[in-house]
Amino acid sequence: MAFRFATWNVEWFDRLFHDDGTLDAGEDWSARYRITKARQLEAIAEVLRAVDADAILVIEAPDDSQRRSSRVALETFAEEAGLRTNRAILGFANDTQQEIALLFDPARVTPRHAPGSTEQAPRFDGTLGFDLDTDLRAETLVWSKPPLELDLETPVGPLHLIGVHAKSKAAHGATDAQDELRLNILNRRKQLAQCIWLRRRVDQRLSEGRRLIVAGDFNDGPGLDRFETLFGRSGVEIVQGEGTTALYDPSAKTPRMGAALPATARFWDNTAKRYLNALLDFAMVSYDLRDISTWRILHPFDDPKAAADRTLGQALLDASDHFPVILDLAGPDDHL
Numbered sequence: 203m204a205f206r207f208a209t210w211n212v213e214w215f216d217r218l219f220h221d222d223g224t225l226d227a228g229e230d231w232s233a234r235y236r237i238t239k240a241r242q243l244e245a246i247a248e249v250l251r252a253v254d255a256d257a258i259l260v261i262e263a264p265d266d267s268q269r270r271s272s273r274v275a276l277e278t279f280a281e282e283a284g285l286r287t288n289r290a291i292l293g294f295a296n297d298t299q300q301e302i303a304l305l306f307d308p309a310r311v312t313p314r315h316a317p318g319s320t321e322q323a324p325r326f327d328g329t330l331g332f333d334l335d336t337d338l339r340a341e342t343l344v345w346s347k348p349p350l351e352l353d354l355e356t357p358v359g360p361l362h363l364i365g366v367h368a369k370s371k372a373a374h375g376a377t378d379a380q381d382e383l384r385l386n387i388l389n390r391r392k393q394l395a396q397c398i399w400l401r402r403r404v405d406q407r408l409s410e411g412r413r414l415i416v417a418g419d420f421n422d423g424p425g426l427d428r429f430e431t432l433f434g435r436s437g438v439e440i441v442q443g444e445g446t447t448a449l450y451d452p453s454a455k456t457p458r459m460g461a462a463l464p465a466t467a468r469f470w471d472n473t474a475k476r477y478l479n480a481l482l483d484f485a486m487v488s489y490d491l492r493d494i495s496t497w498r499i500l501h502p503f504d505d506p507k508a509a510a511d512r513t514l515g516q517a518l519l520d521a522s523d524h525f526p527v528i529l530d531l532a533g534p535d536d537h538l
Contacts, residue, residue: 203357203535204531204532204536205256205257205310205358205533206253206255206256206530207255207256207417207530207531208257208259208527208529209258209259209483209484209485210261210526211418211467211524212246212261212521213521213524215246216262216270216275216299217233218239218264218279219264219275219279221270223264223278224278225278225282228240234520234523235470242520243279246283246521247282247283247284248513248514248521249500249518250285251284251285252517255528256287256306256356257287257305257310257311257356258304258305259302259350259418260303260304260305261300261367261418261483261524262367263276263292263301265301266292266295266301272290272295273291276303277290280305285305286309287307288305288308290303290304290305291306292304293315293350293352294327294348296346296347296348297346302350302365302367302418304365310356311355312355313352313363314352315350315351316351316353317351318351318406320403320406323403325348326345328344330343330395331343332399343392343396347367349364349365349366349367349400349418350365351363351364351365352365357533358494358531358532358533359413360412360413361413362413363414364403365417366420367421368400368418368419368421369392369396370389396437400416400441401440401443404443404449405443414491415491416449416485417484419524420438420441420482420484421437438454441486442454442486447489450487450488450489450495451485451497452497453466453527454484464499465501465504465525466480466482466484466499467479467481468523468525482524483524485497485527487529491531494533494536495532497527497528497529498527498528499525500518500527500528501525502516502519503515
């Protein structure tokens with residue numbers, strides 16, 4: 203019996219709920235440009251019904267705090283949308299109003315929060331000493347959005363999931379071109395350090411014999427920007443690793459010069475007055491899952507089925523600036 207997993211960054215999902223977790227389905231604008239809250243909620247539901255996953259990793263899930271419950275909001279949404287993924291689980295909450303959560307079908311998946319910790323890779327809600335600026339002094343590194351670690355019982359057997367929303371490299375708050383360059387370099391250093399921390403956890407889990415899925419929004423990808431040359435490799439390549447312990451996602455390969463690239467996100471560039479595509483979201487698997495895995499990016503223009511379905515294509519554009527990455531794992535009686 204097969205298992206379908208997906209990861210999706212739902213842009214500012216939190217702003218579509220009241221404090222009690224009920225839907226804020228008004229006709230006022232959402233965080234999506236010229237998309238109402240009611241339409242964004244409808245579009246998200248349409249996309250999730252089309253994906254029909256057994257478990258979906260939600261990046262930018264609703265806020266979890268003293269005033270708001272991400273689990274209540276997600277489960278209320280799932281019930282209203284008629285989703286079979288009608289239960290939600292979180293790990294460590296954060297202060298950004300953008301949580302990492304798993305929506306799952308309880309008839310197909312049993313998750314358990316399972317954070318790991320070693321001296322080299324502390325728990326993700328902790329701190330790590332890391333020399334970010336090569337001055338031989340360790341700065342204190344923290345995750346603004348601690349990765350979600352879950353043990354999953356699934357139709358294809360036990361899996362370990364690490365859900366990720368890595369630091370953005372955007373130079374928010376820059377005052378001039380020189381300050382923008384400084385912030386770009388600093389943010390990339392922090393992002394790479396997070397990815398090193400994450401890779402250490404991957405190595406720990408692999409040494410324990412776990413079958414791994416490492417998924418989410420990495421805010422990075424091979425060949426994404428000019429700073430990759432300065433630092434040698436992307437954060438995604440660091441998390442992937444090399445050799446027998448390497449993780450795999452076919453989209454995460456280093457691009458050839460002039461090759462067409464897949465994309466998981468679409469942003470408006472206000473300077474150039476055009477849309478830009480980017481590859482930021484991945485669903486990587488350990489070597490022992492590679493041969494039973496198939497991937498699909500539900501891009502409204504690049505995926506044949508989504509492109510042929512105008513309703514689904516519009517829902518993808520209205521729901522978020524990212525698109526779902528779908529990972530299918532075949533069971534012993536299935537054929538890829």
